[in-house]
Amino acid sequence: MPRSPTRLGRPEWFSNPLVAFVFTLVVTGGVGYVSVRLVGGPLPGTVYDLSYPMLGPTDAVVAATRATVLLTLVVPVTAAVWSTAWVTDRSVGWRPLAALWVGLFGLVAGTVAVSPFVPALVPVALLALVAVPFVLWWASDFDRTAMGASLGGTGAVAVLLFLGVILAGLAVGEGFLLVATAVDGANVSGAAADFESVPEVREDLFTSACAAGRNRSRASLGTCRFRFWNYDHEAALVDFLARNGARCPYDRRVGSSFVARHDGSYYRVTCRRTVD
Structure with a gap:
């Protein structure tokens, strides 16, 4: 006998935290890959060319690297929040979802700002990133499904951020x-x-x-x-x-x-x- 759909037409098995985790992990990771391919290719050179006359080569490389990592990760952060809302039928409300987006993007932006110069802070930032869903679980009405979904999306964003920081360090350190x-x-x-x-x-x-x-x-x-x-x-x-x-x-x-x-x-x- 097929399971009944949720109120917005999702199959009921999406309420399983593990299924929600895998779904948001795959969606966020896939969207992040596409974002890297489409945005990460032409963007660094464009930002460098625009900022070179004002900043010079060193600061132009730093600006291009930061802008690329930041703008590339805006899309998967948004995908992580959207997929969490989709899986949970938006039952958690818009405020926790908005807090999830602000928390993830704020940590991404902070990490991008300091990572080329203070690499030791990167592990701390990644731990803080993964801690965002736990904070929302404690402070709001995140249930087990929303928790699993947000952890999947956050995990994918953390992996993408870690890879972005590595690439940023390589780019900034070339000279x-x-x-x-x-x-x-x-x-x-x-x-x-x-x-x-x-x-x-x-x-x-x-x-x-x-x-x-x-x-x-x-x-x-x-x-x-x-x-x-x-x-x-x-x-x-x-x-x-x-x-x-x-x-x-x-x-x-x-x-x-x-x-x-x-x-x-x-x-x-x-x-x-x-x-x-």
């Missing part, structure tokens, strides 16, 4: 390389740039980086590489690159380049991301 490669002056046509307006950058690139022991072999090959992240003279560097038609790209491709002169030699200068 940039300013590369100067020697070229034959006979092949240079037109005026070459110089480093007179950015003496600090010139010092770091050709003296501190190129003459350092670990880069001496590269110097002998005519290539100097200066790795930077949160560089003290980053604004001057960005302005110098922009005046010569170059910039630091978000992805790992080599950015646009220009020819500059230093100490009687000519170099092709470019900026790029690095992972090593």
